[in-house]
Amino acid sequence: MPTITAARLWNGKELLDNPILQIEDGRIASILSRAAGKAPGATSPGDLDFPAATLAPAFFDVHIHGAAGHDVMEATPEALRTIGRFLAARGTGSFLATTVTAPLDMTLRALDGLARLIDHPEAFDADNRAARPIGIHLEGPFLSHAKRGVQPKEYLLEPDLATFDKLFEAAGGHARLMTVAPELPGAIELAAHATQRGVRVSVGHSDAKAADTRAALAAGAVSATHTFNAMRALDHREPGILGVVLATRTLYAELVCDGIHVAPEIVDLWWRLKGPERAILITDAMAAAGMPDGEYTLGNFAVQVANGRAMARGVLAGSVLTLDRALQNFIAFTGAPLDEALRLLTVNPAAMLGFSTGIPDQTGLLAPGSIKIGAPANLVAVDAQGKLLASIHEGELIQQ
Numbered sequence: 001m002p003t004i005t006a007a008r009l010w011n012g013k014e015l016l017d018n019p020i021l022q023i024e025d026g027r028i029a030s031i032l033s034r035a036a037g038k039a040p041g042a043t044s045p046g047d048l049d050f051p052a053a054t055l056a057p058a059f060f061d062v063h064i065h066g067a068a069g070h071d072v073m074e075a076t077p078e079a080l081r082t083i084g085r086f087l088a089a090r091g092t093g094s095f096l097a098t099t100v101t102a103p104l105d106m107t108l109r110a111l112d113g114l115a116r117l118i119d120h121p122e123a124f125d126a127d128n129r130a131a132r133p134i135g136i137h138l139e140g141p142f143l144s145h146a147k148r149g150v151q152p153k154e155y156l157l158e159p160d161l162a163t164f165d166k167l168f169e170a171a172g173g174h175a176r177l178m179t180v181a182p183e184l185p186g187a188i189e190l191a192a193h194a195t196q197r198g199v200r201v202s203v204g205h206s207d208a209k210a211a212d213t214r215a216a217l218a219a220g221a222v223s224a225t226h227t228f229n230a231m232r233a234l235d236h237r238e239p240g241i242l243g244v245v246l247a248t249r250t251l252y253a254e255l256v257c258d259g260i261h262v263a264p265e266i267v268d269l270w271w272r273l274k275g276p277e278r279a280i281l282i283t284d285a286m287a288a289a290g291m292p293d294g295e296y297t298l299g300n301f302a303v304q305v306a307n308g309r310a311m312a313r314g315v316l317a318g319s320v321l322t323l324d325r326a327l328q329n330f331i332a333f334t335g336a337p338l339d340e341a342l343r344l345l346t347v348n349p350a351a352m353l354g355f356s357t358g359i360p361d362q363t364g365l366l367a368p369g370s371i372k373i374g375a376p377a378n379l380v381a382v383d384a385q386g387k388l389l390a391s392i393h394e395g396e397l398i399q400q
């Protein structure tokens with residue numbers, strides 16, 4: 001049976017020294033610790049040894065629109081295969097396919113297509129080489145005009161339960177997260193309704209004052225979408241959405257850690273406030289991630305990418321970040337220890353969505369953000385600075 005060995009293993013809970021994982025048919029058959037000092041090395045074909053690295057669960061990105069020249073809203077096998085293979089090579093094992101605000105019929109078509117592909121991963125990933133979409137994040141259409149960012153204003157809608165239900169049905173039970181601006185009329189009722197249907201609510205793209213934000217939290221919202229970006233700025237007399245997001249200890253909060261969306265000092269401040277249990281790193285990546293500078297599409301509009309910035313109509317339009325870079329940036333900006341930093345792209349997003357015990361559906365034992373016996377051996381090997389040394393998918397090394 002092939003083995004994977006390393007200096008350490010972070011299993012989602014604790015660090016183990018000198019781990020040895022046995023792999024059978026791409027799944028983890030056992031997790032043991034070999035006696036310190038005894039170095040098995042790579043002794044048989046298929047063995048992998050990372051003598052200076054920490055093994056950790058593959059990353060889980062709950063906010064990503066695309067990569068490698070494709071957008072998830074294309075909802076084709078080709079798009080998900082290309083995106084998934086690129087992400088797998090960068091250490092991401094699973095993600096929520098994230099929509100942007102678009103004409104309602106286009107969004108419904110995309111959701112329907114994505115739901116079919118999530119149900120039938122063999123249609124785009126017959127040989128198990130791709131990161132898997134394990135749900136959908138609806139970023140829009142119920143967002144604020146004042147803080148829409150690049151979300152097209154003509155397709156933004158006021159919260160409406162019937163429209164939500166259409167989106168929910170089209171997503172075939174795979175809508176897991178929805179970004180909502182709490183100050184919109186009907187937003188609080190929508191937050192309660194979505195939560196009741198099993199869709200987690202994240203507050204964002206919002207000009208909300210503190211009272212509206214607190215009401216959304218009381219109605220069930222559990223997270224905040226790309227904290228600081230497309231969000232009413234902090235004011236010390238009217239804390240607004242940002243003040244409530246930073247001060248509410250139980251609330252999860254996403255952040256795009258590319259050094260462009262949020263300055264390093266503010267990343268550090270966010271970390272000190274949200275801490276290792278509630279901070280979540282996302283990419284908000286779009287089609288240009290992993291591609292050269294040029295013009296790309298996000299949803300149904302054009303985005304220009306140059307020098308690591310994706311821009312449309314003069315504002316940031318998603319990112320070209322990958323989670324492995326986000327981890328390195330985060331450690332560099334905050335000095336956080338590796339095992340705490342790893343939580344932000346593994347167990348925290350899974351816990352926010354209620355996935356901490358695995359997904360009890362057709363994805364079987366796929367438990368994003370954790371290492372479990374019986375689950376696919378989707379792992380990363382990283383150094384102490386968070387640099388990705390290797391990405392392992394279904395027990396095999398992915399060549400970068």
Ligand SMILES: [Zn+2]
Nearest residue numbers: 063139284318
């Ligand atoms: Zn986004």
